Amino acid sequence: MKEDLNDLTAFLAVARERNFTRAAAQIGVSQSALSRTVRALEQRMGLALLTRTTRSVSLTDAGERLVSTIAPRLEEIDAELDSLRAMTNRPAGTVRITTTDYAAHAYVWPRVQTILREYPELKIELVNDYGLSDIVADRYDIGVRLGDQVAQDMIAARIGSDMTMAIVGSPKYLESRAETRVPQDLMLHNCINLRLPTRNSLLTWELRKGRRQLQVRVDGQLTFNNVYQIVEAALGGFGLAYVPKDLVERYVESNRLSWVLEDWFPTFVGHHVYYPSRRKSSRAVELVVEALKSGYQGRAVTTPNGTIDAPRQRHQRANGIG
Known part of the structure; x- marks a missing residue:
């Protein structure tokens, strides 16, 4: 049985978003119309493609297989149509x-x-x-x-x-702290963390000095998922920040921030x-x-x-x- 391409596209939108409301907004239809389209597709195929609860939408094994099969092909079709349009x-x-x-x-x-x-x-x-x-x-x-x-x-x-990563702190913050000589001293500091989406984890501070490499898990009062907020917090004296060096060089030159453990800065x-x-x-x-x-x-x-x-x-x- 040949399925309508629009029905398959609608199903893929739900599979990507795992949410009928967001998927409907993405493809420009109502949530109820999208739900009817997907149910009709399932009925024609004689397979449950999605598992629905009041809080979530997930793929069944059949749904996973359908996504892995048709998504790359639809992308190739989209790319070819783009290429044809590009002839202009x-x-x-x-x-x-x-x-x-x-x-x-x-x-x-x-x-x-x-x-x-x-x-x-x-x-x-x-x-x-x-x-x-x-x-x-x-x-x-x-x-x-x-x-x-x-x-x-x-x-x-x-x-x-x-790109070189650097550790910085404001002079006001650092004047009340003992001198930081080795990476282990970071455990005594209020460090500003970056939140990562993967497994709800925090960025580990990776340091290098010659052939020595360390990964330090730090702690502190503040956690952000935006590097520019981290810089602002460091400028405000709220702790140490681990950020791209070129992002803070001007603040170091103007004495608003100071390097910490400069000989341990890693380059990637x-x-x-x-x-x-x-x-x-x-x-x-x-x-x-x-x-x-x-x-x-x-x-x-x-x-x-x-x-x-x-x-x-x-x-x-x-x-x-x-």
């Missing part, structure tokens, strides 16, 4: 990008402004997320992460220099833009990728097999700032 040479449509607040501020937003003004038909949806989203499963067109956070089956290109391979290797990119996606790459003056690294010029990241920091 006028980029159009929405490009969805997953990244973090820091990378969005440092790289993405400064480099896409020009093309947004030049191509009014182009739309960009920028989602800040400290979890490592699966850009295929979550239907993103582009990801921006540190190079060693990129999956091996992606096409990737460097868009930023290597810089940010890369990446996208699925099996997907034929639309003109809009190609335009955004080129804009992100063009802002980097160093050596670009493009890898059809996804290999980056850096070792694979350890699990802990794979969920961290990127």
Whole structure:
């Protein structure tokens, strides 16, 4: 039996959102109409695709199998239609990008402004997320992460220099504390944490000095899921912050913040833009990728097999700032 493509698209929306209300809003129908569409699909197939409760929606085994089977094919159809539309040479449509607040501020937003003004038909949806989203499963067109956070089956290109992480505190905060000489002294400090979405965890502070590497779990009064709020809290004297060094250098130069354990600051391979290797990119996606790459003056690294010029990241920091 051939199923209507719109019914399958509706089912995929519910499968992604795990919520009928959000899925209905996403595809522009009422919640009741969407529910009827999915039930009719299940009846025609003779299979339960979703398990519904008053609080949640989850996939059955049959539903999981259907998603894994049809989602990639529908993406290929969408990509091909985008490619055909691109024959007009006028980029159009929405490009969805997953990244973090820091990378969005440092790289993405400064480099896409020009093309947004030049191509009014182009739309960009920028989602800040400290979890490592699966850009295929979550239907993103582009990801921006540190190079060693990129999956091996992606096409990737460097868009930023290597990133150094730093620990800082305000002079007012530090004057009331004993001198911090070794990483273990961080246990005596009020440290400002970054919340990660994966398993409700906090970012571990990774430190390096020569060949020595440490991962320190810190504690303190404040936890944020936004690096800029962490910087503001550090400026306010509420504790130590572990943030990208270039984000706070101006505050150190103006004596509003001070380096802590400076000889332990780690450096990681810089940010890369990446996208699925099996997907034929639309003109809009190609335009955004080129804009992100063009802002980097160093050596670009493009890898059809996804290999980056850096070792694979350890699990802990794979969920961290990127």
